[in-house]
Amino acid sequence: MADLYGINKNDKGKNFFLDEGDFHSLKKKKASRLLQGGIVLGLFFFLILGETSCTTQPSPAVSLENPLQGSFTLKSAEAMTSGEALLIAGVFEISNTASQEIFVTESTVEITVEDRNHRVSTITVPLSPSGNPQALKAGASSLYPFSASVKVRDLTPDEGGNFLCHLTGRGLWESGKNSLSHPFKVSQAYSVKWLRAPELRILSLAVKQAELVNTRFRIRLSVYNPNGFPLTIFRMRYELFGNGRPWADGFMEKIYTVPSAQTTEVDVFVVMNFIDMGRDLFNQVLTMKDVSYRFAGTLQLATPLESQPPFSYAFNLEGFAPVER
Structure with a gap:
């Protein structure tokens, strides 16, 4: 029966209960093993948490200023x-x-x-x-x-x-x-x-000098300035057509200043050469009382505004006007 439980016969009479010294020794060994296990387990969790923080935590955002x-x-x-x-x-x-x-x-x-x-x-x-x-x-x-x-x-x-x-x-x-x-x-x-273009209108055409070689015409224009500041006309290039035929072309360099919201009359003098046009036109001009005209060209304008450089304005006037002498 003793062999069944692995008890050596020679051990009969020995005390199988632990004395106080053996008990304290066993307790120290058990505490040592628990301490070692706790250290290993702590290191394991430290490594896991460290790896997780490296892979999942986003890098801090860098603030970029507008350059x-x-x-x-x-x-x-x-x-x-x-x-x-x-x-x-x-x-x-x-x-x-x-x-x-x-x-x-x-x-x-x-x-x-x-x-x-x-x-x-x-x-x-x-x-x-x-x-x-x-x-x-x-x-x-x-x-x-x-x-x-x-x-x-x-x-x-x-x-x-x-x-x-x-x-x-x-x-x-x-x-x-x-x-x-x-x-x-x-x-x-x-x-x-609000820079608006001037408003032009022909008031009359007048024959100032009637000669077969050169006949001098005066075109009287009405120029209205709709702006809240003065407009200065310093150059004009023009073409004059009468009753569907070309009469004259040229340019004028004379300064006219049109005050704000006012009208100024401008005289443009043109010269007609009838040698190239024919005597029939000369006779027609001398006897006509009114004329169907087209007066077209470009104005060069300036303003007192620093932000507005000189600019050009193209005009094309058509209608009937009396011929004065």
Whole structure:
């Protein structure tokens, strides 16, 4: 029976219960094994957590400041199509203040004209129709000229004939290919004069000197200035047709200043050479009481506005006028 439980016969009489010394020794061994297991388990969890934090935690976002600086230069604001639209022209300059090359894409200029009642008319002009990114080297600048016709037919200027013109440049910039795109925006406002073309009308035609070789005509024009500032005429090129036939052409260089919202009469003297035209026309001119005319040409005009350079205005007048002598 003793062998069944693995008890050696020679061990009979021995005490199989642990004494106090053996118990403390066994307790120390058990504590040592538990401590070693805890250290191994702690190292295991530390490695797992470290690997997880390296693979799942995103890197901190880097804040990028816009390296672009922009400015506008308004070149002109000229009335078009009988004052129904303003032709706004200018230059948008973009400068790269970064220490590296950047790329600019989808750049546009938004032109908004605002009237005295805060009504607006807006048009957007693309600056890079191809859509391809444009490289801008570090410290470099790029000029983007623009022009567009903005409808102002339903707008009312202020008492001085002014509109408020808002220019807004927009686009995207990126630091390199396949990098993130960042928006940029530049805005400036200008007060622009509503520059309308003068209104011309022929008052009369007069024969001042009747000779077969040269006959001198005087064309008296009425010039009305609809603007809130004076207009100066300093050059005129013209062609005169009478009853469907060419009579004369030439140019005049004489300064006429037309005050704001007033009318000035301008005399244009033309010379007809009947040697090349035929005597029948000479006889007709001497006896006619009125004439079907066409008077066409170009005026060179100037204003006192610093933002408005001298400009040209093409005219074409047709109608009937009395012939004075």
